[in-house]
Amino acid sequence: MIPAPAFLSNPERFMAFSRWAAPAIGAIAVLLAAAGLWLAFSAPPDYQQGATVRIMFIHVPAAWIGMFAYLCLGVASFLALVFRHALADAAAAAAAPLGAAFTLLALVTGSLWGRPMWGTWWVWDARLTSVLALFLLYIAYMALRGAIDDEAKAGRAAAILALVGLVNLPIIHWSVNWWNTLHQGASVFRKDGPAMPPVYLWPLALMGLAYLAAFGALWLVRIRGEVWRRRAVAAELRVARA
Amino acid sequence: MPDFDAGAYGAYVWPAFAVTALVFAGMIIASLGHARRWRRRAEQARANETGSEKIGPDETRP
Numbered sequence A: 001m002i003p004a005p006a007f008l009s010n011p012e013r014f015m016a017f018s019r020w021a022a023p024a025i026g027a028i029a030v031l032l033a034a035a036g037l038w039l040a041f042s043a044p045p046d047y048q049q050g051a052t053v054r055i056m057f058i059h060v061p062a063a064w065i066g067m068f069a070y071l072c073l074g075v076a077s078f079l080a081l082v083f084r085h086a087l088a089d090a091a092a093a094a095a096a097p098l099g100a101a102f103t104l105l106a107l108v109t110g111s112l113w114g115r116p117m118w119g120t121w122w123v124w125d126a127r128l129t130s131v132l133a134l135f136l137l138y139i140a141y142m143a144l145r146g147a148i149d150d151e152a153k154a155g156r157a158a159a160i161l162a163l164v165g166l167v168n169l170p171i172i173h174w175s176v177n178w179w180n181t182l183h184q185g186a187s188v189f190r191k192d193g194p195a196m197p198p199v200y201l202w203p204l205a206l207m208g209l210a211y212l213a214a215f216g217a218l219w220l221v222r223i224r225g226e227v228w229r230r231r232a233v234a235a236e237l238r239v240a241r242a
Numbered sequence B: 001m002p003d004f005d006a007g008a009y010g011a012y013v014w015p016a017f018a019v020t021a022l023v024f025a026g027m028i029i030a031s032l033g034h035a036r037r038w039r040r041r042a043e044q045a046r047a048n049e050t051g052s053e054k055i056g057p058d059e060t061r062p
Helices: A011-042 A053-083 A086-118 A126-147 A151-165 A168-178 A198-241 B007-050
Strands: none
Touching: A011 A053, A011 A086, A011 A198, A053 A086, A053 A126, A053 A151, A053 A168, A053 A198, A053 B007, A086 A126, A086 A151, A086 A198, A086 B007, A126 A151, A126 A168, A198 B007
C-alpha cells in the first residue's frame, strides 16, 4: 500500500499550517508579480510581435498553472478515491474553480494575442482545442460534484472523471509536436534549453513563479473554506439530530 | 525603466492585462469570501451545539 502524505490525513495539522502559509505564500506571489511586471514592461518590444510580447508574460503562466492545477486535482482525486482521505477530497474540490479560472485566462489572453499576430481570435488548432477541453473538464468536474446530493458519492464520481481527464495533459503538452498546429512549439521547457533571450525569459520565469505562488495561496484558502464548510455541515447535522 | 506605450497593439495588450486583473480579483474575493462565510457558519453551528460562544485560536481568520 502506498503511504499517503501524513499531512493530508490530518486536517488539524493542515489548518495550523495553512493559517500562516496562505498569507505568506500570497505575499511572495505579490512580490514576484511586482518584479515580473516591472521586467515585463522594461523589456523591449519583440522584433516580430511588437508590444504584444507583453501578453506572453500573463498568457503563458496562466496556461502552465491551468495544467498544473489539473495535475493537483488529479493527484488529490487519486488520494481521495484510493485512501478515502477527506482532506484530499477537499483539496480536489478546491482546486477545480481555480484551475478553471487560470485556464479561462489562458484562453482569453491567448485569443487577444492571436488576433493581431495570427489574424484570428480563434482557430480549431490542436493546442487551443485541447486547452478548451481542459476548461470544459473543470466545468464538468464542478457540475458533477454539484449535481449529486450525497457528498461522498459526488466526490467519488468527480474523482473518477478527474482521473480520466488526466489523459488530456500530455495531449496538451505534445499537441504542438503530434499535429501541425498554428500554435508555436515549446520555447522554455526544451531539451536544448530555452529558445528565448534572457530579457524575455526572466520576466516570464518570475511571472510563472508568481502565478504558482498565487495558486498555492488561493488553493490553501479554498481548502480551509472546504474544511470549515464540512465542519459546519457536520455540526448542524448533530444539532438537528439532538 | 518600464515602457507602457503599447502603440497600435494597446487595444489587445491592455484588455489582456485588465481581464487578468479582474479574474485575479475575482479569485481572491471568492476564495476569501467562501472561507470566511463557512468559518462563521461553522463557529455558529459549534456555538449552537455546545451552547458556548467561545472561539478557538484557529478560528480567527479564514
